[in-house]
Amino acid sequence: MIQQEPTSRFLRACAGLPVDATPIWLMRQAGRYMPAYRELRARHSMLECIHTPELAAEITLQPINAFALDAAIIFSDILPPLVGMGLQLEFAQGEGPVLHNRLARPYDIDLLATPPAAQTMAGTLKAIELVTAELQPRGIPLIGFAGAPFTLASYAIEGGGSKTYQRTKSLMYGEPAAWGRLMDKLVTVQADYLLAQAKVGASALQLFDSWAGHALSKQDYVRFVQPYNTKLFQQLARANVPVINFSTGTSPYIEEVAKCGGTVIGVDWHLPIDEVWQRIGTDKPIQGNLDPTALLAPWRELQFQVDDVLDRVNGRAGHIFNLGHGIFKETPVENVQRLADYVHEKSSKQ
């Protein structure tokens, strides 16, 4: 099949092609910092918004209609696929996600199912269809996403978020065979889910490994994560869309992360983007890497930090501007607007 060169800035950057201005989107761009989102969430629970295609589609489009962003990302969360596997998920008010029947023993892992996403994540897949129908004529790509195996495993084992990942690592160290079975099941479920998202219209996919870098040493990452992420990226090649390999806290060993695969490497803000780009190889497209806290700062400081990112990239092809992690709910809306416009304006002159 003959592939045509993509025309959208975002997909061109994913392919390492030159662009008229640097594409920008923001992780968690559809979220609580937007009044329209808060208004909708006041009437619908998190899980209702995720599983009702019309609501998820509406939320996905809110930031696209408000700001000059170059890609949409389907509104969802990384955790719902765990429900299909047998975990009881609740987004508890003010507490973050809770998994009520956490994986405490190897036996619990063997009870996990690996049902197809078509059955368990039908609402999200339908929402992708709705958003694609809306955005395709406007030339705006839609990103599908899923959580990486380690990050999902940590939620499932800890029963929620964690500062130390003690339970996760205790299981990993103490029951390595069970750990392997859990990671394999997560690879199966997440590969199927991501491939299904591409099939119904997503123009790109992002894998979120939010916690592996915080939890693990380089040696443990190589032993306990890299083999599974590599398998997952291998399976995603069939999707025939660009895949963004995003993680946080991994800058000490970003080379090992990049080795797992992915078309684009998404990096957090701990290292200057040119330094980390050199380490993964500048032939590889990169996404990042403004500190989301900069969006809480006065414009002179925010501009200083945006300039720093763009000056370090210096017009090199293959850069997608983004934050180094999700946007904070305290972010002033006007800063998002100004950021998107400024990135386009400044980069178009570089």
Add this chain to the structure above:
Amino acid sequence: MIQQEPTSRFLRACAGLPVDATPIWLMRQAGRYMPAYRELRARHSMLECIHTPELAAEITLQPINAFALDAAIIFSDILPPLVGMGLQLEFAQGEGPVLHNRLARPYDIDLLATPPAAQTMAGTLKAIELVTAELQPRGIPLIGFAGAPFTLASYAIEGGGSKTYQRTKSLMYGEPAAWGRLMDKLVTVQADYLLAQAKVGASALQLFDSWAGHALSKQDYVRFVQPYNTKLFQQLARANVPVINFSTGTSPYIEEVAKCGGTVIGVDWHLPIDEVWQRIGTDKPIQGNLDPTALLAPWRELQFQVDDVLDRVNGRAGHIFNLGHGIFKETPVENVQRLADYVHEKSSKQ
């Protein structure tokens, strides 16, 4: 003055001198994983234990009397010096530390006092005298310590711990002059406190910068932390004892951390010790870097990880074995015993 070569393993390693076996101590070695500590804490509050010299001395000695450790560290916490500056500190049950009157505006910073440690931390200084009297005849060095300016500032501004350091960084970005005044005050107070600890008998000092690396990019570390830590280490030269520059989450830019100063660089577990040692320069003594979670693992895995650290060091002089962060309260006591013995045994043959 003619300095004699130190005889204790720990101080010899701090000076980069050869040792008969690798010295080991563990951050938070006097703590809740020990039954004797829990028994004592059931009768006395945290602040009572810190400020009562006899209690602090007793707790300090508990792990020294129980395990083959090569250095003691005075029992205290990094936060009490903030009380002397005007902050209201509480160790709330199960919640971690709370600062009731957090620094919300530049004005709050200008109200902070900088009293001498002799006045505000007299209990800890007295405890150091008591422990020194006990340990000097036994040839075991005692380490004094304090929190680094950024880490203390983050507690004072957030009002406790934080995952995102939003308030701290908002003040840092939005009010850089006030940030500078706060950091300068902390340098004054902490330099005085550490010098006082050396004066009453501490044979070494450790500065804990627990959160700068988690919170800050390399660029921000260089702008907002490095100048102050550098000033602090310059002042500590007068103490005439080795100073350990310890931080966590800083491995992406450990060179910048090492540049601030310190006799020994204490590193967390995110990178293999030989890799990080190459980066800071192998002429610089290093402390670390077992993942504290390894102490929750079965012996075969714990041994595997200890072997990895020692094999990478490969007998090079200037290594102090430690964890990459504080020991967990869930740690089995027998693992600590076995770890200390094994490090001595294995390294004595290298």
